Amino acid sequence: MKHFTQFESLSLSKTLIQSALAYKANPLIDVQKGFKKRIGCIFLNPSLRTRASTQIAALNLGMEPIVVNMDKEGWALEMREGAIMNKGTVEHIKDAAAVLGSYFDILAIRAFPSLTNKTEDIEDFVFNQFIKYSGKPVISLESAIRHPLQSLADMITIQEHWKEARKPKVVLTWAPHIKAIPHAVANSFAEWAIGNDHDVTITHPVGYELDPIFTKGAHITHNQAEALADADFVYVKNWSAFNDYGKIHSTDSSWMLTEKHFEAAPQAKVMHCLPVRRNVELSDEILDGSRSIVQEQATNRIYAAQAVISHLLG
Numbered sequence: 001m002k003h004f005t006q007f008e009s010l011s012l013s014k015t016l017i018q019s020a021l022a023y024k025a026n027p028l029i030d031v032q033k034g035f036k037k038r039i040g041c042i043f044l045n046p047s048l049r050t051r052a053s054t055q056i057a058a059l060n061l062g063m064e065p066i067v068v069n070m071d072k073e074g075w076a077l078e079m080r081e082g083a084i085m086n087k088g089t090v091e092h093i094k095d096a097a098a099v100l101g102s103y104f105d106i107l108a109i110r111a112f113p114s115l116t117n118k119t120e121d122i123e124d125f126v127f128n129q130f131i132k133y134s135g136k137p138v139i140s141l142e143s144a145i146r147h148p149l150q151s152l153a154d155m156i157t158i159q160e161h162w163k164e165a166r167k168p169k170v171v172l173t174w175a176p177h178i179k180a181i182p183h184a185v186a187n188s189f190a191e192w193a194i195g196n197d198h199d200v201t202i203t204h205p206v207g208y209e210l211d212p213i214f215t216k217g218a219h220i221t222h223n224q225a226e227a228l229a230d231a232d233f234v235y236v237k238n239w240s241a242f243n244d245y246g247k248i249h250s251t252d253s254s255w256m257l258t259e260k261h262f263e264a265a266p267q268a269k270v271m272h273c274l275p276v277r278r279n280v281e282l283s284d285e286i287l288d289g290s291r292s293i294v295q296e297q298a299t300n301r302i303y304a305a306q307a308v309i310s311h312l313l314g
């Protein structure tokens, strides 16, 4: 693994999950591993969990993290090759990424999609510019199309809860939201859950089909009740339309998960990457009740990041 941007293989996923669980049991076991090394955590968008957990993960490995908030504190970046920079952009990505590459041993980048330029978003254009011009190993802190550290933490959380021999039934359900939201968390969760050989069902209203490259191997239905029946894990997430790119087609509040939705899945645990819009995506009673494992997911972000950084350090 040169960069950490997506699900690569079941064997690597298993290795990373085992490593993360070992770090969770003993966070400082490799505290010398990153000595005299630095990771640059570059944010082009807001974050709470990713920002804090990645820094804690690096510190657990004795590595120095430095956060650069390029969205608020950096120069406005130009992305286009050959641009005549006589308007708002101040610094070209090729110059900025090369500088960052020279300062750090590993770079970690958050670059959300525009949700307006589908071609650039599905190529992960901005994120890939950092890979192209930095010359260093790059970890995705959520790109336009994937959020692999979140998904790794999600797989760790499922493994911790699942002790039966059969495959768990894992359901990804669309939930309402007040604005257009990226596909990255949903795409990655599908990619990792299918890659980890779980029994995956995806449910969403008509018009919310995800990019099929992420959902091949999942059962897909527009009937949320059918999807939720006998679920073991229910991952709740909003995303905007993919085909009619970035648009909101439904705000149907009947898709908001409440305790009533679980009559046919009494044992189901509920997952969300956070931040969550309470009583829009998920009800308070679910989030504050015993089904919710969202705080465990957030805790596991530390150990997912620690396993990935450690793997890249070699």
Ligand SMILES: NCCC[C@H](NC(=O)CCC(=O)O)C(=O)O
Binding pocket: 142, 147, 179, 181, 182, 183, 184, 185, 273, 274, 275, 277
């Ligand atoms: N990194 C976790 C989720 C980040 C982002 N959520 C958001 O933008 C929520 C914004 C809001 O609720 O206004 C997403 O879903 O991809």
Ligand SMILES: NC(=O)OP(=O)(O)O
Binding pocket: 046, 047, 048, 049, 050, 051, 142, 150, 273, 274, 275
């Ligand atoms: N789940 C997650 O990535 O949270 P942040 O956006 O707060 O980092």
